[in-house]
Amino acid sequence: MLGSLKARRGDRELRLNRARDRAVLAVLLVHAGRPVPVAEIIDGVWGEEADEAPNRARGLPATMYRLRNTLAGEDGSVEGGAVESGAVESGSVLRHVGKAYRLEVDRVNIDRTAFLTEFAAATAARRNRQPERAHALLTAALGRWSAPVALDGVPGPFAEHDRRMLAGRREEARLARLELDVELGLALPADLGPKPATVVPHALALARAGRTVQALALLADSAPGGEAAALAARLRGRATDLASWTPWASRTTPRPIRRPYQLPPDIADFTGRAALLGELAAALAAPGPRWVTVTGPPGYGKSALAVHAAHRLAPGFPDGQLHAGLDGKTLGADPATVLASFVRALGVEERAVPPGLADLRALYLRLLAGRRVLVLLDGAAGAEQVRPLLPAEPGSAALVTTTGRPLPGGPTVTVGRMTxxxxxxxxxxxxxxxxxxxxxxxxxxxxxxxxxxxxxxxxxxxxxxxxxxxxxxxxxxxxxx
Incomplete structure (x- = not known):
C-alpha cells in the first residue's frame, strides 16, 4: 500500500487491473481480519451521493467476485468452487459475512500496518530515551515505502484520506529520523539526498542542539535561496525563536483550520466575583504554566465562574475554545475519549483519529502548535486525568475546575461564598x-x-x-x- 497498491501470493504478483477493484481492496486491507459493512465500502470507494447508491450496491458483488478470483489459487479460479455472493467456502481469502465482507489476511504482511506499528514503537522509544532503537525503527519504517505516494492511483474518498494521513506520518518519521541523526552524531542519510527539503530540517535540528556552526556549513552546501537562506539568516542573526520555527518541509499535509467553539452558554445572571475573575485573567496572562485550577466546595459556583471567565477571555484565543465535562455527565472521565473528541473538533476526520492515548496526545499537541486555543476542563478528578488534556503551546491555555486537589505546577484560584x-x-x-x-x-x-x-x-x-x-x-x- 505504500506506493502503488500491489498484492502477492507467494512469489507471484497478482493482477489488479481495475482501479475500483484496487479501491475496494484498499478499504478491506485497512480493516483486514474484521468485517467491513457494505455501506462503508460503498461510501469509501464511490462517495456518499445517495442518488447513485442503488447502482453501486448492485455492482459491488461483481467487484468482490473479481477480487475473490484474483486472490484465489494460481489458476485464478475461486477456491472451493463457490462463485456466488454469500456462498464462499471457509478457505477463501475474501469472505461474505452477513451484510459485510472480511479479508482474511495477516496484518503483519501489510506494509501499511508494519509502517504504522514501527512508527508508533519509535515514538515510544524516543519518549523512553532510547534514541538508537528509535532510529532503527524509523529507518525500517521508512524503508517500507516503495514510492513517495501511498495508494498511488487508487481512486475514492477512503484512499484519498488514507493517502493524506500516511503522507503526514511519513513526513513526521522522516523529520524525527533527521533529529535523531543529529542527536546520535550521524551523517545526513544518503537516501534523503542533499536537497533543501531535507537539509533545512537537519540544519534546524543542529541549531536547536547548539551546533550553529555545523548548521550554517550544512546550509552553505545546499541550493541557494528559499527557506535554506531564511534559516541561515536567522542563525547569523542569532535568532532566539528557533524552538517554535517549523520548516516548510513539515507542512506538506495541510493543517485543519477548523476553529471549535464548544463553551457552554454563559450564565445570564452571573453576579459579582470581580476579584476572582481578575485573578483568573492575571494567572493566565502571567509567564509560566498556561493553566489555572479553580477549586472550592460543591455549590460555590466553580463551574459558573470558569464558564463566565472563559467567555470573557475568549477574544484572546481566536483559534477556538474546547470544553469537556469530566464528571461523567458528558464524555466521561477517560482522557483518551476526551482527546479524541478534541482532535475531531480541531478538524481531524474520524478515520485518522489514532486509538492510543500517547498518539492522541501527540496529534493534539501538533494541532495546537502555533494556535491560541482556550481549553475548559470542568469537574476534574485528579492530575492524571487532566495532564494529557493540557496544551503545551505558550499561546494556548486551560481552565480546570475540581473539588479535589489543585493541579500541581500551575496557579490556583479558590472559590468561596459570595459576599x-x-x-x-x-x-x-x-x-x-x-x-x-x-x-x-x-x-x-x-x-x-x-x-x-x-x-x-x-x-x-x-x-x-x-x-x-x-x-x-x-x-x-x-x-x-
Whole structure:
C-alpha cells in the first residue's frame, strides 16, 4: 500500500487491473481480519451521493467476485468452487459475512500496518530515551515505502484520506529520523539526498542542539535561496525563536483550520466575583504554566465562574475554545475519549483519529502548535486525568475546575461564598428590583440563610419565581439547600 497498491501470493504478483477493484481492496486491507459493512465500502470507494447508491450496491458483488478470483489459487479460479455472493467456502481469502465482507489476511504482511506499528514503537522509544532503537525503527519504517505516494492511483474518498494521513506520518518519521541523526552524531542519510527539503530540517535540528556552526556549513552546501537562506539568516542573526520555527518541509499535509467553539452558554445572571475573575485573567496572562485550577466546595459556583471567565477571555484565543465535562455527565472521565473528541473538533476526520492515548496526545499537541486555543476542563478528578488534556503551546491555555486537589505546577484560584452584597444582587437579578424593594430586609435574611452560596441562592430564587404571590419571607422557614 505504500506506493502503488500491489498484492502477492507467494512469489507471484497478482493482477489488479481495475482501479475500483484496487479501491475496494484498499478499504478491506485497512480493516483486514474484521468485517467491513457494505455501506462503508460503498461510501469509501464511490462517495456518499445517495442518488447513485442503488447502482453501486448492485455492482459491488461483481467487484468482490473479481477480487475473490484474483486472490484465489494460481489458476485464478475461486477456491472451493463457490462463485456466488454469500456462498464462499471457509478457505477463501475474501469472505461474505452477513451484510459485510472480511479479508482474511495477516496484518503483519501489510506494509501499511508494519509502517504504522514501527512508527508508533519509535515514538515510544524516543519518549523512553532510547534514541538508537528509535532510529532503527524509523529507518525500517521508512524503508517500507516503495514510492513517495501511498495508494498511488487508487481512486475514492477512503484512499484519498488514507493517502493524506500516511503522507503526514511519513513526513513526521522522516523529520524525527533527521533529529535523531543529529542527536546520535550521524551523517545526513544518503537516501534523503542533499536537497533543501531535507537539509533545512537537519540544519534546524543542529541549531536547536547548539551546533550553529555545523548548521550554517550544512546550509552553505545546499541550493541557494528559499527557506535554506531564511534559516541561515536567522542563525547569523542569532535568532532566539528557533524552538517554535517549523520548516516548510513539515507542512506538506495541510493543517485543519477548523476553529471549535464548544463553551457552554454563559450564565445570564452571573453576579459579582470581580476579584476572582481578575485573578483568573492575571494567572493566565502571567509567564509560566498556561493553566489555572479553580477549586472550592460543591455549590460555590466553580463551574459558573470558569464558564463566565472563559467567555470573557475568549477574544484572546481566536483559534477556538474546547470544553469537556469530566464528571461523567458528558464524555466521561477517560482522557483518551476526551482527546479524541478534541482532535475531531480541531478538524481531524474520524478515520485518522489514532486509538492510543500517547498518539492522541501527540496529534493534539501538533494541532495546537502555533494556535491560541482556550481549553475548559470542568469537574476534574485528579492530575492524571487532566495532564494529557493540557496544551503545551505558550499561546494556548486551560481552565480546570475540581473539588479535589489543585493541579500541581500551575496557579490556583479558590472559590468561596459570595459576599452579602453579591448574594443580595443575585436574588435581585432573579426576582426583579420591585420585589427586592418591597422586602429588602427579608431578601438579606434569605441570602444569609442560604449562606451566600450561589447554588442555594439560585434554588431559593427559582422557588420564588414560580410563586409570584409568595412574600420573600415565606421561604425563610424553609431550607435553602
Amino acid at each position: 452579602p452584597d453579591e448574594g443580595v444582587e443575585l436574588l435581585s437579578r432573579a426576582l426583579g428590583p420591585c420585589r427586592l424593594a418591597r422586602e429588602p430586609d427579608a431578601v438579606r435574611a434569605l441570602a444569609a440563610a442560604c449562606d451566600h452560596q450561589p447554588h442555594a441562592l439560585r434554588l431559593a430564587a427559582s422557588r420564588l419565581v414560580g410563586r409570584p404571590a409568595w412574600p420573600v419571607s415565606a421561604l425563610l422557614s424553609h431550607s435553602c439547600g
